[in-house]
Amino acid sequence: MEAAVSFCVPAAEWYHISPMSATHRSASLARGFLDALPLTPGVVMFGLVYGVAARAVGLSPVETAGMSAIVHAGSSQFAALGMWLSATPGAIVLTTLIINLRHLLMGASVAPYLRHLPLRWKMLLALWMSDESYATAIAAYERGRGSEWHFLGANLCIWIVWWPSGLAGALAGQSIPDLSRYGLEMVFPLAFIGLAASFFKGRASAVAAGVAAVTAVLGAVWLPGNWHIIGAGLLGSLAGLAAVREGGARS
Amino acid sequence: MNPWAVFAGMALVTFLTRFAMMPMLSRELPRPVLRYLQLVPVAILSALIAPAVLLVDRHLTLGPQIPAAAVGAVMAWRTRSVLWTIVAGMLAYWLLSALL
Known part of the structure; x- marks a missing residue:
């Protein structure tokens, strides 16, 4: 149970939500x-x-x-x-x-x-x-x-x-x-x-941006409509996440 | 057909795509999901930028827009200002268009 709890962090820590006057x-x-x-x-x-x-x-x-x-x-x-x-x-x-x-x-x-x-x-x-x-x-x-x-x-x-x-x-x-x-x-x-x-903070964001850019260009050439934006958004951020994991495992 | 009925249908489905994920993700999310979502904006911005700079009518096209975007990127990195990025990028674009 404890592991499951520590797996979750309050969103406010990550997302800097401050109440507004x-x-x-x-x-x-x-x-x-x-x-x-x-x-x-x-x-x-x-x-x-x-x-x-x-x-x-x-x-x-x-x-x-x-x-x-x-x-x-x-x-x-x-x-x-x-x-x-x-x-x-x-x-x-x-x-x-x-x-x-x-x-x-x-x-x-x-x-x-x-x-x-x-x-x-x-x-x-x-x-x-x-x-x-x-x-x-x-x-x-x-x-x-x-x-x-x-x-x-x-x-x-x-x-x-x-x-x-x-x-x-x-x-x-x-x-x-x-x-x-x-x-x-x-x-x-x-x-x-x-x-x-x-949004450029470290390797994960650079990998996400690079993979998304390549995916979007290829997708825009070969896919109809706006699918390339979703595809690149999903793939790019996944690649960025994978880059963080890999970096974390090595260090 | 009544155009306003079509507009209403279009407006409804557009609203649903924008709204659908907002309440669903209102609870505390696991850390990997938050990490993933933090990387989505930069990926989406790249996906909007790269085809707009590299493609014309969905074909790879080399032209002044590519060095102009590079000038914009340097400006964005140095100033973090959208306005200065646009000013520098457009000046570079017009200059290169006039020269080439």
Whole structure:
């Protein structure tokens, strides 16, 4: 029994959860919003292109913005547009589910930080968790200044930029200049590189990152949809864990 | 079909993927599981970064985006700032694009 108990450590030791005073809440919310702000140029560009594409399949500007506001998942919205004129609603919803399965892994990795929160908080944070706001929030947790209010601020920042840029794309239509000429699609990977720096601590994280990078590239070439992100996330972190074990056994 | 009904279905399944693991993992977890979960963010970020830098339309493409990402990585390592990483990386990207 004792062995089983020592096998478990309180999550707070690992995940630096500190209670928050009321005065820090709004500051933390604002901080989360500001931390996510550098990621918004990529979101705007993606949103504009989405808006143009949505008009092309016959959605009205209100419907275009509405899908963004309530679904809030860019790549699955693009997939839905691609299927819009030919597929059944069931097929579109199923495709959305499959594309967004990567969020299961993100939800699992952020869950230990949220375990002290009531269910309604978890639901609120899950509602608008995007790749960008997840990365912003968990990087802050990693640096010991994350909180549910920070997470909410990051979620709000991406959401408040995402649906209006879709609306702008739908209203402007084809008159939007080709933004890819300016290489703004580079903002996404660069922002993620900036966030990733918080997570490099020792050999395990380097192994996890390396294996995930190789798996993701191979997976993106050979697998459909977004499977490469889940596959790389699972395999990379397993490889990192194995690297720790091996290192521990040797020392 | 009513587009709003489709949006609602999409929104529901998206919410479920984001929410599903949050309450399930609310209890104290065994140490190896916590260790594993701590490595997930860096793996997912790598999985988002590597294809975005190395692939164009899912084909391996060498170009200014690769050295620009390297400049960004150096900046990220030195400053830990997302903003400076983007600024340095984009400047490198534009400069290299103009030169090549």
